[in-house]
Amino acid sequence: MHSSYPDVEIPNVPIFDYLFDGLDESQLDAVAIIDGMSGAETTYRQLVGQINLFAGALAARDIGIGTRVGVLCPNVPAFATVFHGILRAGGTATTINSLYTAEEIANQLEDADAQWLITVSPLLPNAKAAAELRGIPDDHLIVLDGAEGHPNLRDLLGEGHQAPEVSFDPATHLAVLPYSSGTTGRPKGVMLTHRNLVANVAQCGPLLDVGPDDRLLAVLPFFHIYGMTVLLNFAMRQRAGLVTMPKFDLVEFLRIIAEHRTTWVFVAPPIAVALAKHPIVDQYDLSAVKVIFSGAAPLDGALAAAVASRIGCEVVQGYGLTETSPAVNLIPAERTEIDKSSIGPLVPNTDARLVDSETGADIEAPTEGVSAPGELWVRGPQVMTGYLNRPDETAATLDDEGWLRTGDVATVTHDGIFHIVDRLKELIKYKGYQVAPAVLEAVLLENPSIADAAVIGAFDDDGQEVPKAFVVRQQSAELSADDVMAFVASKVAPHEKVRQVEFIDVIPKSSSGKILRKDLRARI
The missing domain is CATH 3.40.50.12780 (ANL, N-terminal domain)
Incomplete structure (x- = not known):
């Protein structure tokens, strides 16, 4: 092309x-x-x-x-x-x-x-x-x-x-x-x-x-x-x-x-x-x-x-x-x-x-x-x-x-317009399905109670990779982990649901604005 x-x-x-x-x-x-x-x-x-x-x-x-x-x-x-x-x-x-x-x-x-x-x-x-x-x-x-x-x-x-x-x-x-x-x-x-x-x-x-x-x-x-x-x-x-x-x-x-x-x-x-x-x-x-x-x-x-x-x-x-x-x-x-x-x-x-x-x-x-x-x-x-x-x-x-x-x-697209789905190395494999963190991050930011968010792959009690969201609440917002998961679940396919939530003060990012996922992985 x-x-x-x-x-x-x-x-x-x-x-x-x-x-x-x-x-x-x-x-x-x-x-x-x-x-x-x-x-x-x-x-x-x-x-x-x-x-x-x-x-x-x-x-x-x-x-x-x-x-x-x-x-x-x-x-x-x-x-x-x-x-x-x-x-x-x-x-x-x-x-x-x-x-x-x-x-x-x-x-x-x-x-x-x-x-x-x-x-x-x-x-x-x-x-x-x-x-x-x-x-x-x-x-x-x-x-x-x-x-x-x-x-x-x-x-x-x-x-x-x-x-x-x-x-x-x-x-x-x-x-x-x-x-x-x-x-x-x-x-x-x-x-x-x-x-x-x-x-x-x-x-x-x-x-x-x-x-x-x-x-x-x-x-x-x-x-x-x-x-x-x-x-x-x-x-x-x-x-x-x-x-x-x-x-x-x-x-x-x-x-x-x-x-x-x-x-x-x-x-x-x-x-x-x-x-x-x-x-x-x-x-x-x-x-x-x-x-x-x-x-x-x-x-x-x-x-x-x-x-x-x-x-x-x-x-x-x-x-x-x-x-x-x-x-x-x-x-x-x-x-x-x-x-x-x-x-x-x-x-x-x-x-x-x-x-x-x-x-x-x-x-x-x-x-x-x-x-x-x-x-x-x-x-x-x-x-x-x-x-x-x-x-x-x-x-x-x-x-x-x-x-x-x-x-x-x-x-x-047929007329030459490109969309980035995600980083190849950052795709989350949930039960064989590929889940793109960027897609879930975009959904999370639609919530007016969320100031910022990032998603990475984490592991559940069975050792299976699941999407985990790190969420920064808007000032004075009342928001629980269940609220976050329910909000995302209402907007995505079942395999794309956020399965874990951690609230955080700030999402770590590089000076150019990229989410430092390695820093988030270090927390889990």
């Missing part, structure tokens, strides 16, 4: 050239980035100048092709400068989760073979401890906002070094080494080239109607591939204004949307739940919002409809993986006929297969209706070159013909 959209041109150029070459005078003076907390603005002219100066400062320190630099930084305007400065100098950026412990940071630095680390002062204690574990000296630990004994951004830019002349093949030169979430195993370095990044920005263009008059809210972290490509890089290519937010806080989130009149708001499903259910939302003017775009985890259609009704905007979602830079499917906001619980059509230049996990046979697209479910395999210019130093795991994920096994179970 090939994308129903015409292929787009993917130039073989570095990501910096693709994003910033061709800016005219009016575009150079337009606002590129707005600090959502302070309101400070950076124009495209200023941003390009800072990127070039930072690249020059790095080159003066022999950072270039072959150098890997860790970036431990929240969503602040300087992230764009240092991230693209590293790539502009020919280096490779490995972006690190801001919530990581010192040991986790050190592990990633070690695995990526990073010789430098860039951070900010609030994260310095963990960064410094990690640098010491890794053997990175103080003069290789850059603290952007300044700390005694470390280089800082102001001084580096003030040196006045111009960007170096570098030459590499964008199709093979590693631009970034983000790490997979680790929700199903140890995090792995995902090797993405300049061409991967350029391709995915180009592929998003026909489906996301973003332009110079738009302002995009960036609360989803830039260190994650979703924020890196669909927010940071895509916004720059479209000459839009990007409003940064370093961490999610609902009140600040709503204030920034209202004050900065953001038109596109990119979220993960947990934020969508808050937008649908939290009473404080009604206190803010969100009328500028045209589109809320959800990614990183499945968004239920009923939840999407509730948010759309409350905010008065389109709510759509997309699908991708770190291994695909990330976008594979997107729902265009103007295609209102598409089921919002779907992940929409394939982005241009992308092929897909559905493969029966039992037989290995391809499942054909139907001439009408919906196909049988199968594991989604994808192929396209956005697909990674492999996992760093993990040839066996690369071979298990990526075949010789370029097909990437996503590990997700999907269906496709």
Whole structure:
């Protein structure tokens, strides 16, 4: 199955050239980035100048092709400068989760073979401890906002070094080494080239109607591939204004949307739940919002409809993986006929297969209706070159013909619209029947007394796997385990009933919004 959209041109150029070459005078003076907390603005002219100066400062320190630099930084305007400065100098950026412990940071630095680390002062204690574990000296630990004994951004830019002349093949030169979430195993370095990044920005263009008059809210972290490509890089290519937010806080989130009149708001499903259910939302003017775009985890259609009704905007979602830079499917906001619980059509230049996990046979697209479910395999210019130093795991994920096994179970309609059923490894086998946690989670969230929920497989007294729900009650709601089970039972097939319930204060999730099922399994 090939994308129903015409292929787009993917130039073989570095990501910096693709994003910033061709800016005219009016575009150079337009606002590129707005600090959502302070309101400070950076124009495209200023941003390009800072990127070039930072690249020059790095080159003066022999950072270039072959150098890997860790970036431990929240969503602040300087992230764009240092991230693209590293790539502009020919280096490779490995972006690190801001919530990581010192040991986790050190592990990633070690695995990526990073010789430098860039951070900010609030994260310095963990960064410094990690640098010491890794053997990175103080003069290789850059603290952007300044700390005694470390280089800082102001001084580096003030040196006045111009960007170096570098030459590499964008199709093979590693631009970034983000790490997979680790929700199903140890995090792995995902090797993405300049061409991967350029391709995915180009592929998003026909489906996301973003332009110079738009302002995009960036609360989803830039260190994650979703924020890196669909927010940071895509916004720059479209000459839009990007409003940064370093961490999610609902009140600040709503204030920034209202004050900065953001038109596109990119979220993960947990934020969508808050937008649908939290009473404080009604206190803010969100009328500028045209589109809320959800990614990183499945968004239920009923939840999407509730948010759309409350905010008065389109709510759509997309699908991708770190291994695909990330976008594979997107729902265009103007295609209102598409089921919002779907992940929409394939982005241009992308092929897909559905493969029966039992037989290995391809499942054909139907001439009408919906196909049988199968594991989604994808192929396209956005697909990674492999996992760093993990040839066996690369071979298990990526075949010789370029097909990437996503590990997700999907269906496709006759007109090319895909639905994710669930993760292959997360399906619950109840008496031989397959039960998808995502389906039950969507049902649970329909209950007005439930603020959040997650479902995993647990074992009953007979050692048989059954669906177990972890439930967060709405504040002051009276809800028993029997109430939860009865509610679900009224809406699903008998084999899909929730058989166990545990109430919990918060559902553990990664920074990108994925439910950390391994943390829930550790509780049982």
